[in-house]
Amino acid sequence: MTESLEPSQARESSAQFSASASSGAPDTPDAPLAGVTVLDLTRLLPGPLAGLRLAELGARVIKIEDKGAGDYAREMMLGESEAPPSAFWRLLNRGKAIERLDLKDDTDRATFREWVSRADVLLEGFRPGVMARLGFDYETLARLRPSLVMASITGYGQHGPMAQAAGHDINYIGYAGVLDQLGDTADAPIVPNFQIGDLYGGGQATVQAVLAALVSALRTGRGRWLDISMTHEVFRANLIPAVALHRQGHVSRAGTDLLNGGVPCYQVYRTQDGRHMAVGALELKFWHALCDVLGRNDWKSRHWSLGQVIGGADARALQGELAAVFASASLADWTLRFANADCCVTPVLRLEEAMTHPLFAQTRGSLTP
Numbered sequence: 001m002t003e004s005l006e007p008s009q010a011r012e013s014s015a016q017f018s019a020s021a022s023s024g025a026p027d028t029p030d031a032p033l034a035g036v037t038v039l040d041l042t043r044l045l046p047g048p049l050a051g052l053r054l055a056e057l058g059a060r061v062i063k064i065e066d067k068g069a070g071d072y073a074r075e076m077m078l079g080e081s082e083a084p085p086s087a088f089w090r091l092l093n094r095g096k097a098i099e100r101l102d103l104k105d106d107t108d109r110a111t112f113r114e115w116v117s118r119a120d121v122l123l124e125g126f127r128p129g130v131m132a133r134l135g136f137d138y139e140t141l142a143r144l145r146p147s148l149v150m151a152s153i154t155g156y157g158q159h160g161p162m163a164q165a166a167g168h169d170i171n172y173i174g175y176a177g178v179l180d181q182l183g184d185t186a187d188a189p190i191v192p193n194f195q196i197g198d199l200y201g202g203g204q205a206t207v208q209a210v211l212a213a214l215v216s217a218l219r220t221g222r223g224r225w226l227d228i229s230m231t232h233e234v235f236r237a238n239l240i241p242a243v244a245l246h247r248q249g250h251v252s253r254a255g256t257d258l259l260n261g262g263v264p265c266y267q268v269y270r271t272q273d274g275r276h277m278a279v280g281a282l283e284l285k286f287w288h289a290l291c292d293v294l295g296r297n298d299w300k301s302r303h304w305s306l307g308q309v310i311g312g313a314d315a316r317a318l319q320g321e322l323a324a325v326f327a328s329a330s331l332a333d334w335t336l337r338f339a340n341a342d343c344c345v346t347p348v349l350r351l352e353e354a355m356t357h358p359l360f361a362q363t364r365g366s367l368t369p
Contacts, residue, residue, distance in 0.1 A: 010063070010085075010093040031058020036214065039064060039115060040096065042125035043071040045195060046202025046230060047153050048092040051123055053207045055095040062115070063096045070100070087369035094369075103134050112136070117144045120217070121210055125153040128163045138225035148223040149213040151206050155197075157229035167231075172197030176235040183254035185261075200237065201230035255311060258282075262311035263304045264318040265290070268348065275331035279322070280344035289343035294325060 028034060036059040040051040048063070048071070055061040065071050073089040085093075101108040116122065122141065124131055131137055131152070138150050152158060155167035156175075173179045173196050179189045209226045217223045240259055241251040255261040265281040281287040284305050291299045302318050304310050326334065331347050338345040349357065355364050 033057040033059035038121040045198045047125040049203030050206035061096040090369035122150040151226040169195040169197040172231040187254040201233035205233040269326035273330040276348040286343040
């Protein structure tokens with residue numbers, strides 16, 4: 001039977017599929033997905049995040065790992081002398097029941113088929129063709145459960161020239177034209193420590209598609225197979241650079257467009273103590289409020305909406321003037337000065353600071369393993 005742990009923790013259980021043994025989510029009968037059962041075969045980040053979000057919405061999520069090492073995330077990013085499972089694994093698998101099956105073993109295969117016959121959603125993240133080779137392609141599983149929604153999460157989709165290619169987040173956002181837009185002042189791509197392809201293109205896109213498919217299944221009694229390509233999902237979301245492409249025939253380089261550093265009112269400025277303030281005074285009313293805080297009425301007319309050329313000489317000059325101003329005081333000083341000013345000027349916090357900020361008082365637990 002499942003161990004009795006706190007609802008926020010992952011639950012390790014034997015291979016028994018019952019309401020009592022597999023309920024990893026808190027007892028919340030009024031939750032939007034109460035009564036929905038999700039089988040999660042995925043590993044690492046994208047699929048487990050999707051399963052986590054569904055569990056947070058009230059679904060009963062059963063994470064199925066192999067009987068060997070299991071999910072590779074168990075051993076990843078361990079601290080010194082820290083025993084697995086890692087914080088990485090624990091953060092992604094809270095609120096789930098954890099089962100172990102060998103999908104090549106006849107007995108476990110029969111168990112898996114029985115579980116599928118009572119499940120609503122199946123998440124898998126193998127390379128294209130693996131589920132079919134195991135004998136668990138969607139057509140086969142749908143005969144067991146016609147209303148089943150199966151989401152297959154891959155880097156490049158089930159079909160096409162790169163379907164079998166390996167990849168990671170940096171590859172997906174590189175192909176999608178996103179990494180190119182994450183440029184520093186020298187217009188060189190940075191390596192973001194926020195996995196856009198995995199988190200958005202994989203996790204969140206899967207949740208969105210699954211929820212829509214569940215509505216359809218509820219209405220029609222028929223499920224469907226969802227082909228979630230992280231690269232294609234990120235590509236579809238690359239909207240602002242696409243605007244520039246259609247406007248001028250090419251994407252804008254760093255510091256030459258409205259939202260990539262080409263205007264003084266939407267920029268990051270270094271403070272005296274080597275920290276940074278985020279200035280998002282994009283609308284004229286916010287820019288005027290910023291100028292009031294700084295006592296610079298003479299800057300109020302120097303705004304893109306009043307004709308200042310984006311990425312032009314005056315924009316660059318004013319950025320330099322603002323940079324000098326912000327460099328004259330510390331992050332704490334500027335945070336205090338702008339605390340009550342409605343002009344979208346905020347500190348760039350480190351995560352350890354965000355964890356203690358009142359803004360996240362109700363949600364900091366989501367990042368506590």
